[in-house]
Amino acid sequence: MKKLKHFALSAIAALTVTTAVADNVVPDTVDFTIPFGVGGGTDVWGRFMAPNLTAHIDGNPTIVIKNQPGGGSITGTNLFYKRAKDDGSNIIGTSASTLFPYMLGDKRVRFKLDEWTPILASPTGGVVYVQPDLGIESSAEVSELLDQELKFASQGPTQLELPILIALDLLGADVKPVFGMKSRGAGRLAFERGEATIDFQTSSAYMSSVQSLVDAGKAIPMFSVGVMNGAGNIVRDPAFPDVPTFEEAYETVHGKKPSGMQYDVYRKFLAAGFAFQKVIFVPSDAPSDVIASYNDAVRKMIADGNFQKEAAVQIGPYQNAVGLDIAQYLSDAVNISPEMYTWIKDWLKSEFNYKL
Template sequence: MLNKIIATLVASVMMISSAFAVDYSGKTVTMWIPFKAGGGSDTWARALAPILSKSLPGNPSVVVKNVTEGKAIGASNKYFAEHGKDKDGVVVFGTSGSVQLPFLFKDKRVRYRYKDMYPVFASGTGGVVYVRADSGVKDIIKDFNKIKSSKLVYGSQGKTSLDAVPILAFDMLGMDTKVVYGMKGRKGGRAAILRGETTIDYQTTASYLKHVKPLVGKGEMVPLMTWGALDGNKVVRDPNFPDLPSFPEVYEKVTGKKFKGTEAKAWTALFTAGFATQKYIMLPKSASGAAKKAWTKAAANIVNDPSAMKIINKKLGKYDQVTGKALKPALKKATSIDSASNKFLQAWKATK
C-alpha cells in the first residue's frame, strides 16, 4: 500500500512538473538584436540561432530580428517597452557593448535597466584595428611615426557606444583622429573605409573574421592591433590573433610609458564592459521560472557540446562562453565602473 501511495505521489509531482515545463515545439523563438544585419552582434546571433534551436526544448525555429529604430539605444528601449513583461521566453534580447556602455555613461536616452534583465548566456569577444593598405602602414609600432603624422578619419556610432574604446585608445596614443559620428553600426564603419571615406576602422572579432580577414588576404587592408583579452585583471594578446600586439602593448612600445594610471584604468574598465563578456542573451526578469530554467539548461547544453563549440569558435573566435552561476558576477562587472574611472570618462566624453 505504501509503495502505491509513493508511486502515486511521484506520478502526481511529475505531472505537475510537466505541466509547468516549457515546450517550444512548433513555435518560433526570436532573438531581438538592436543592430543592423552584417555586424558583429548579428553574426554572433546568427551563429547561435541554429545551435539554440537544437538545445531548446521542442527544438523551435530560432530567428534573428534586426531592430534599428532609434539605433542601439532606441531599439533596446523598444524591446523592454514591448517585451519587458513577457513570461514565455519566446522573444529574447541580445545585448552588447554598445548597449552596455551607454548605460555606464548614464546616457539620458537609456530607458533599459540591467536589473530588469535575466542573463542566460554570455560571450566574450575581441576587436581588430585595421587601415587601408594604401596608407603605406604595415606595422603599427615600426610605422607609428607615419601614423601619428597622418590625419586619420574614424567612423563612429557615437561617443557613448562601444566606439568609446577605440576613440579613447587613439587619444591615448596621440593619434590625430577626426571622429565622424552617425555610422549605423560597425557595418557602416566598415563600408566607409571600403569607400575610402575613412582611413582607420575596427571590427569585433566575428565581423573581422567574416568580412575583413578576406580583404587582408587580398592585400586591401592591413591589421594593426587588437584590443587584447583579459587574463585575470591584465590585458594580454588576443589568443585568436597571437601575431598582433594588444593595445596596452602598443601603448607601452610607442609612448615609452607603463600602461597604468587614470587613463589606462578607465580604458580597461570600458574594455571589460565592452569586450570581456560583451554579448548576452537576456530574458526579461518577468519571465517564468520554467522559461528561465529551459534557457539556462539550453545554454549549458551549448558549452557542453563539442560540435556546437567548434562552430562557435570558428565563427566567433575562441573566447569565454559564460553560463550558469558565473553569469551574475560577469554581468555586474560588465555594467559597473569605479568612481574615479567614471569621473575621468565623463570629463573626457565632454571634450569629444
C-alpha cells in the same frame, strides 16, 4: 548617472533550482528580440545562436528572431523592456551598443538591466588597422602614426568605438573621427574607398572582410584589443596571435605599460564591450525553472563539439559563458564609479564636444 543594482544576486537566487529542471518548461515559441537591423553583427550572431539553443532546450521550442532596429539598439531594447512577457517566451540579444548608453546614463534609455537575468554571454576581440599609404609596413612601426592625422569613420563617440577612441588618445594619435556611420561595416567600406585612413572591426568582421585586405597589402594591422585571461590580464587574442595588443603597442610608443584613470576607463569599457559583447537576457521575473532550463541548455550547447567548431568559424575562438557563471562579472563590468563617470563625461566634452 545610472547605477546598476546587482542583478547578479537575483539571477543567482533564481537559478538555484538547476539540479531539478522539469522537461518542456520553456514555452513552445520564443520571440528573440534583436534590437538591430537584419544583416548586422548582432543579427548574424542571433541567427547562429537561435537554432543551436533550440536544439539543446528540452522540447526544442521554436525561437523566432524579431528585429527591432533604431536608436543604436535603444529603441528595440526599450520596447522589449516595456512589452516582454514574464513566462520565458521573450528573450533579447544585446550588444556593446546597448550596454554603453546604459552605463553612460543616456536619457533615451528606459530599460533596467537589473530586472533581467543573463543566460548567455559571447565575447569577442577586435583589430585596429591602417592604410598602407601612411608609410607603415607593420605594427612595429606604430609610433609613426603619431605624426599623422588619422581619419576614422565612426558610428559615434559613445558607440562600440568608444574604447578604441580612448586607446588611440592614450597612444597620442591625432584622430579625426567622422561620426554618423550606420554600422561598423559602413566604416570599413569608407576605409576601402580611401575615405578613412584608420579603422577598427570586431573579430568576426575582421576575419570575414578585412583579412583579405591585409593579405592583399591593402591594410596593415596595428593592434588588437586582446582578451582578458583568468588573472584579469590582457593577453594576445587567440584569433590574431601575431597582432600585438594595445598594451604592447602603448609600450612600444611610450616605453612603459599604460596606467592611470584613462586606462582604467578604457579597461572598463573594454570589459563591457568585448568580454560581454553579445548577451542574451530573459526577464528576471520569469519562472525560476524556465531560467534554469535556459541555463542548462546553454551549458549543454557550449559543451557540444559541433557547436564549438561552428562557433569558432562564426564568432572566433572564444569561450561562450553561461549566465549563472557570468552574472556577477557582468554586473561589475557595467557599473561605473562616480570618478570614472566624471572622467568620461569631461573627456567626451573636451574631445568631441559631446555632452552626456
